Amino acid sequence: MEYISTRGEAPAAYFEEVLLRGLAPDGGLYVPRAWPHLSRGEIEALRGLSYADLAAALLAPFVGEAVAPGDLERILADGAAAMGHAAVTPLVQLDERTFLLELFHGPTLAFKDVALQLLGRLFAHVLERRGEALTILGATSGDTGSAAIEAVRGRANMEIFILHPKDRVSRIQRLQMTTVAEPNVHNIALEGTFDDCQAIVKALFADADLRDELALSSINSINWARIMAQIVYYFASALALGAPERPVAFSVPTGNFGDVYAGYAAARMGLPVERLLVATNVNDILERALRTGEYEVRDVVATMSPSMDIQVASNFERLLFDAHDRNARSVQALMARLRETGRFTIDEPALATMRAHFSAARVSEEATLGAMRRAWTGAGELVDPHTAVALAALDSQPFGREVARVVLATAHPAKFPDPVEKATGVRPALPARLAGLEERAESFAVLPNDVSAVRDFLRRARAPR
Numbered sequence: 001m002e003y004i005s006t007r008g009e010a011p012a013a014y015f016e017e018v019l020l021r022g023l024a025p026d027g028g029l030y031v032p033r034a035w036p037h038l039s040r041g042e043i044e045a046l047r048g049l050s051y052a053d054l055a056a057a058l059l060a061p062f063v064g065e066a067v068a069p070g071d072l073e074r075i076l077a078d079g080a081a082a083m084g085h086a087a088v089t090p091l092v093q094l095d096e097r098t099f100l101l102e103l104f105h106g107p108t109l110a111f112k113d114v115a116l117q118l119l120g121r122l123f124a125h126v127l128e129r130r131g132e133a134l135t136i137l138g139a140t141s142g143d144t145g146s147a148a149i150e151a152v153r154g155r156a157n158m159e160i161f162i163l164h165p166k167d168r169v170s171r172i173q174r175l176q177m178t179t180v181a182e183p184n185v186h187n188i189a190l191e192g193t194f195d196d197c198q199a200i201v202k203a204l205f206a207d208a209d210l211r212d213e214l215a216l217s218s219i220n221s222i223n224w225a226r227i228m229a230q231i232v233y234y235f236a237s238a239l240a241l242g243a244p245e246r247p248v249a250f251s252v253p254t255g256n257f258g259d260v261y262a263g264y265a266a267a268r269m270g271l272p273v274e275r276l277l278v279a280t281n282v283n284d285i286l287e288r289a290l291r292t293g294e295y296e297v298r299d300v301v302a303t304m305s306p307s308m309d310i311q312v313a314s315n316f317e318r319l320l321f322d323a324h325d326r327n328a329r330s331v332q333a334l335m336a337r338l339r340e341t342g343r344f345t346i347d348e349p350a351l352a353t354m355r356a357h358f359s360a361a362r363v364s365e366e367a368t369l370g371a372m373r374r375a376w377t378g379a380g381e382l383v384d385p386h387t388a389v390a391l392a393a394l395d396s397q398p399f400g401r402e403v404a405r406v407v408l409a410t411a412h413p414a415k416f417p418d419p420v421e422k423a424t425g426v427r428p429a430l431p432a433r434l435a436g437l438e439e440r441a442e443s444f445a446v447l448p449n450d451v452s453a454v455r456d457f458l459r460r461a462r463a464p465r
């Protein structure tokens with residue numbers, strides 16, 4: 001499988017390069033040159049496979065020759081085992097036709113583990129074969145940092161530095177990062193905001209000397225391998241609910257558009273998907289874009305579902321590319337307009353292409369609390385605020401009785417105990433696996449909001465190679 005860039009000016013690349021690079025050199029995002037397609041019979045034949053075997057069948061064409069088949073199967077089996085549930089991504093029934101797809105049984109209790117547990121292993125494998133090592137650098141407002149740290153901890157050929165804004169992440173989120181006692185894990189509490197953290201990370205990536213010296217890399221959500229990993233649970237859940245005979249609709253709590261785009265990829269691969277519902281909180285850039293065609297950046301509002309508090313949805317560029325018949329010039333023009341004016345307009349034909357797959361709904365904070373309350377009183381299920389946004393979004397959708405409705409449950413309720421308690425009166429307990437988190441020793445450096453202070457720290461703290 002060859003990959004091309006959405007901006008059209010980077011040479012085509014194979015999986016290994018796509019994995020290690022993340023962003024294409026022309027600033028675009030990598031997408032497969034063509035979507036692999038499974039016939040109805042081939043999809044039926046996937047029924048009953050274990051999650052790891054299903055992943056191997058679906059992902060082998062994307063990985064190509066970068067990883068030998070036996071190695072890929074082992075990596076996928078290890079990644080599935082790390083997810084902490086025998087079904088990896090189990091379904092839980094809420095009513096006659098509504099199901100939660102629980103993606104939060106991994107080490108940090110959020111869905112990002114599903115992809116990052118695989119990514120960490122793929123990186124380690126490829127680096128070992130190449131005899132190389134690298135340094136992962138990233139900023140986090142909470143969830144991504146811990147998932148990345150868990151994915152990389154203890155690996156010989158990878159080191160990780162994560163910046164978080166000091167005193168501005170939740171206590172649980174901080175402990176999940178700072179109690180990981182491994183010599184290759186470095187936490188930095190920056191005296192600033194999340195935007196300051198991101199600005200420093202960006203400045204350090206722009207420093208060519210440092211980038212070469214430390215072999216800097218990132219595993220952020222625009223990496224194709226993360227999208228690829230997420231395709232699997234769309235197939236797994238749809239097959240379990242009777243696909244391809246029975247139509248399945250997915251409601252996806254959406255921020256950066258990575259998760260729901262993986263659902264689109266599954267549909268392009270042949271999975272019958274009735275509809276992909278883009279569920280946003282009041283940070284509704286995607287809902288507005290799909291409803292009006294105007295993609296316009298506004299200020300971010302803090303909500304109960306912080307992982308969806310976004311300004312721009314980076315992965316949306318991948319959909320724009322397909323919706324413009326893969327014309328990279330069109331994508332370039334839209335992205336230039338966004339840079340210059342903070343907005344762009346999607347033309348009617350492209351919008352129609354998008355609406356053939358996607359609907360969107362914006363969910364208020366009140367409706368989010370209401371959905372948490374209903375899941376608790378109606379089905380005895382505690383759901384986190386991100387999941388609740390997707391649940392509430394279904395109210396606006398007139399799906400037929402025959403359609404199974406799957407809500408992607410992206411975080412464990414215990415990760416967001418305050419809003420859950422506010423809605424239901426019940427404070428969710430941390431799973432036994434995380435018991436004792438509060439007693440573990442923390443390790444992190446407090447640094448001023450200053451690029452050179454962080455640069456010096458990276459050089460000093462790095463383990464000798």
Ligand SMILES: *Cc1c(COP(=O)(O)O)cnc(C)c1O
Nearest residue numbers: 254255256257258259307410411
């Ligand atoms: C990251 C995240 C999301 C948003 O996923 P995208 O792929 O960025 O759209 C939703 N819920 C939770 C809990 C998350 O951590």
